[in-house]
Amino acid sequence: xxxxxxxxxxxxxxxxxxxxxxxxxxxxxxxxxxxxxxxxxxxxxxxxxxxxxxxxxxxxxxxxxxxxxxxxxxxxxxxxxxxxxxxxxxxxxxxxxxxxxxxxxxxxxxxxxxxxxxxxxxxxxxxxxxxxxxxxxxxxxxxxxxxxxxxxxxxxxxxxxxxxxxxxxxxxxxxxxxxxxxxxxxxxxxxxxxxxxxxxxxxxxxxxxxxxxxxxxxxxxxxxxxxxxxxxxxxxxxxxxxxxxxxxxxxxxxxxxxxxxxxxxxxxxxxxxxxxxxxxxxxxxxxxxxxxxxxxxxxxxxxxxxxxxxxxxxxxxxxxxxxxxxxxxxxxxxxxxxxxxxxxxxxxxxxxxxxxxxxxxxxxxxxxxxxxxxxxxxxxxxxxxxxxxxxxxxxxxxxxxxxxxxxxxxxxxxxxxxxxxxxxxxxxxxxxxxxxxxxxxxxxxxxxxxxxxxxxxxxxxxxxxxxxxxxxxxxxxxxxxxxxxxxxxxxxxxxxxxxxxxxxxxxxxxxxxxxxxxxxxxxxxxxxxxxx
Amino acid sequence: xxxxxxxxxxxxxxxxxxxxxxxxxxxxxxxxxxxxxxxxxxxxxxxxxxxxxxxxxxxxxxxxxxxxxxxxxxxxxxxxxxxxxxxxxxxxxxxxxxxxxxxxxxxxxxxxxxxxxxxxxxxxxxxxxxxxxxxxxxxxxxxxxxxxxxxxxxxxxxxxxxxxxxxxxxxxxxxxxxxxxxxxxxxxxxxxxxxxxxxxxxxxxxxxxxxxxxxxxxxxxxxxxxxxxxxxxxxxxxxxxxxxx
Numbered sequence: 001x002x003x004x005x006x007x008x009x010x011x012x013x014x015x016x017x018x019x020x021x022x023x024x025x026x027x028x029x030x031x032x033x034x035x036x037x038x039x040x041x042x043x044x045x046x047x048x049x050x051x052x053x054x055x056x057x058x059x060x061x062x063x064x065x066x067x068x069x070x071x072x073x074x075x076x077x078x079x080x081x082x083x084x085x086x087x088x089x090x091x092x093x094x095x096x097x098x099x100x101x102x103x104x105x106x107x108x109x110x111x112x113x114x115x116x117x118x119x120x121x122x123x124x125x126x127x128x129x130x131x132x133x134x135x136x137x138x139x140x141x142x143x144x145x146x147x148x149x150x151x152x153x154x155x156x157x158x159x160x161x162x163x164x165x166x167x168x169x170x171x172x173x174x175x176x177x178x179x180x181x182x183x184x185x186x187x188x189x190x191x192x193x194x195x196x197x198x199x200x201x202x203x204x205x206x207x208x209x210x211x212x213x214x215x216x217x218x219x220x221x222x223x224x225x226x227x228x229x230x231x232x233x234x235x236x237x238x239x240x241x242x243x244x245x246x247x248x249x250x251x252x253x254x255x256x257x258x259x260x261x262x263x264x265x266x267x268x269x270x271x272x273x274x275x276x277x278x279x280x281x282x283x284x285x286x287x288x289x290x291x292x293x294x295x296x297x298x299x300x301x302x303x304x305x306x307x308x309x310x311x312x313x314x315x316x317x318x319x320x321x322x323x324x325x326x327x328x329x330x331x332x333x334x335x336x337x338x339x340x341x342x343x344x345x346x347x348x349x350x351x352x353x354x355x356x357x358x359x360x361x362x363x364x365x366x367x368x369x370x371x372x373x374x375x376x377x378x379x380x381x382x383x384x385x386x387x388x389x390x391x392x393x394x395x396x397x398x399x400x401x402x403x404x405x406x407x408x409x410x411x412x413x414x415x416x417x418x419x420x421x422x423x424x425x426x427x428x429x430x431x432x433x434x435x436x437x438x439x440x441x442x443x444x445x446x447x448x449x450x451x452x453x454x455x456x457x458x459x460x461x462x463x464x465x466x467x468x469x470x471x472x473x474x475x476x477x478x479x480x481x482x483x484x485x486x487x488x489x490x491x492x493x494x495x496x497x498x499x500x501x502x503x504x505x506x507x508x509x510x511x512x513x514x515x516x517x518x519x520x521x522x523x524x525x526x527x528x529x530x531x532x
Numbered sequence: 533x534x535x536x537x538x539x540x541x542x543x544x545x546x547x548x549x550x551x552x553x554x555x556x557x558x559x560x561x562x563x564x565x566x567x568x569x570x571x572x573x574x575x576x577x578x579x580x581x582x583x584x585x586x587x588x589x590x591x592x593x594x595x596x597x598x599x600x601x602x603x604x605x606x607x608x609x610x611x612x613x614x615x616x617x618x619x620x621x622x623x624x625x626x627x628x629x630x631x632x633x634x635x636x637x638x639x640x641x642x643x644x645x646x647x648x649x650x651x652x653x654x655x656x657x658x659x660x661x662x663x664x665x666x667x668x669x670x671x672x673x674x675x676x677x678x679x680x681x682x683x684x685x686x687x688x689x690x691x692x693x694x695x696x697x698x699x700x701x702x703x704x705x706x707x708x709x710x711x712x713x714x715x716x717x718x719x720x721x722x723x724x725x726x727x728x729x730x731x732x733x734x735x736x737x738x739x740x741x742x743x744x745x746x747x748x749x750x751x752x753x754x755x756x757x758x759x760x761x762x763x764x765x766x767x768x769x770x771x772x773x774x775x776x777x
Binding site (some may be wrong): 044071080286287288290291292298299300301303304305306310311314315340365368370372373374375376377421522523525 | 534580581582583600601613614615616620621623626628631632633634640644645648669675680762
């Protein structure tokens with residue numbers, strides 16, 4: 001009966017899980033198809049981009065683009081799963097813990113299976129454009145070298161992403177460590193965007209020689225080594241090829257070893273290590289006083305709002321999104337105004353972006369929402385208390401953004417008007433997002449891994465965010481236009497008009513959403529209940 | 533509580549296929565059934581958490597689905613497999629539930645302290661509910677259901693994952709509650725508990741009520757477990773299969 005377990009077994013298992021996950025769920029199929037379309041777009045675009053230096057027949061450009069582009073893809077594999085999409089946990093190592101598998105078999109199997117996914121295939125196709133370029137410039141030999149590099153690069157991408165997420169998942173066994181790390185990661189992720197803009201702004205001014213230098217250095221690090229072998233052959237540096245491939249192989253082996261080590265710990269599960277927190281006690285305050293903030297009434301609204309305020313801080317997913325928002329919200333407009341672009345349109349964007357954090361507000365707490373359903377909380381109170389609690393964090397942030405943006409642009413007189421624009425787009429954004437949060441709610445997985453996403457969840461998130469963002473920006477257009485056309489007058493009337501515009505949109509939005517919620521409470525609860 | 537013709541379908545499977553059930557006021561009602569019988573689905577529909585495809589649920593005369601506000605004031609619920617607002621600590625969670633139901637803050641404070649004290653959860657404990665053990669979570673969930681002094685308690689698997697000491701405590705509280713005129717319906721698949729506590733029993737299997745009545749009527753001369761296994765149609769090992777064990 002001893003049938004040997006090969007990597008093919010794991011691949012089949014993964015494909016089977018993917019297919020079963022789609023069965024009978026139309027919206028998941030739709031999201032899956034959309035994901036594939038996007039992947040095809042990415043693959044085709046990537047191929048075309050990387051093939052350009054070949055068509056130009058310019059090895060200097062090839063060296064820069066292939067090396068830096070490859071490094072960017074690798075970094076993407078490293079960070080994107082951690083920050084945005086979550087990890088595909090369909091083959092959770094912990095589930096294999098009880099099976100009599102040797103670790104070597106398990107590692108190879110899981111590793112090969114991770115290749116059998118849409119992102120891996122898309123990356124492979126995109127990077128094949130590099131082979132195209134290398135072959136055009138340096139002939140077949142360069143093409144073969146680059147092909148080997150591209151394949152190894154793909155392995156490296158998969159290995160780096162698996163190893164890092166696995167290491168994180170085990171390191172973050174305790175809830176407190178996990179909360180903290182999610183927040184740190186969110187901050188790092190949020191800073192990546194501004195850094196990129198800064199880099200781009202720098203690249204516009206910098207001379208290409210500097211960039212070529214950077215590319216050459218990166219080409220000797222594991223980041224870009226795999227992708228730079230083709231141009232090396234084309235430039236006649238044959239000796240560099242084995243050395244660079246060796247660098248990649250050693251890195252790959254190291255990553256797999258690391259992964260294998262953390263995997264063993266991951267397989268031990270998340271049980272144990274409960275810290276005895278019994279010693280922490282509060283001073284003798286009454287229960288109601290401990291829940292409800294002093295400045296809020298001790299009634300239903302006060303309780304709902306106080307709970308939400310505490311949740312935005314205590315729940316790691318929410319806190320992470322707050323911090324991301326704060327960093328992006330301040331840096332994006334500031335970067336634009338420093339590099340000379342108009343920050344006005346960006347402010348509309350930021351205001352709407354703030355509101356979008358609420359797009360899956362009911363999904364955050366999951367089935368806990370059942371308590372509100374059994375207590376029969378009226379829809380309007382529910383919606384209003386939630387937005388009010390969120391605004392406790394957001395309104396000061398908007399004021400800060402208005403001040404900072406105006407000061408960096410050297411126009412302190414515009415603070416009030418900028419705030420007006422922000423308030424208008426925030427109000428409109430809320431009005432657009434609130435119905436979405438009721439109709440388009442989806443379950444977040446209730447797992448120990450803060451980065452895990454239900455399959456399709458990441459996609460849905462991106463889609464909703466994008467759609468609501470566009471609608472909100474369009475609806476705020478009158479205010480944005482008014483700000484442009486009435487340049488001087490707007491400085492005076494911007495704040496009241498913007499605030500009024502936002503407030504009206506907000507009140508219409510909460511009324512509609514509240515009534516909608518009254519009718520759909522059980523359906524909403526079903527939507528945010530994770531499938532078991 | 534009275535349920536009439538409740539039906540719930542999920543995609544292709546029928547979870548509950550027409551349940552009629554009358555829970556007399558002042559009774560201690562046990563809803564028995566094997567795993568997947570539809571106990572949780574039935575109770576969820578009875579308390580307004582899951583919209584039934586057909587049928588109606590009434591609590592003390594109020595229709596749960598037509599007049600939810602009035603009905604929901606009368607009962608307390610301990611759902612199973614449902615998270616609590618677990619980023620609050622015990623005291624905060626109780627205060628939240630109390631205020632959510634429109635209670636006077638002074639009353640909330642007094643009752644919350646008492647409940648935390650009696651259930652040995654610690655009045656001043658600052659631990660978040662998410663860090664509680666399974667048994668403590670059940671107890672705080674029960675406290676939340678009891679806080680507003682409901683006439684009817686609907687408990688889904690109240691004794692699961694609870695240690696014997698806490699279970700005895702919960703049993704005492706529930707018995708006192710029924711003695712004081714309250715009504716309890718709870719689901720379980722632990723025969724001993726049901727046999728010891730209940731005045732009435734219903735056996736649910738395959739989405740239908742197979743047998744119901746007072747404990748004496750259902751049990752007759754046999755043990756509840758025998759009746760249960762027979763009604764559900766389980767098999768007992770004959771000894772011929774699994775010979776290689």
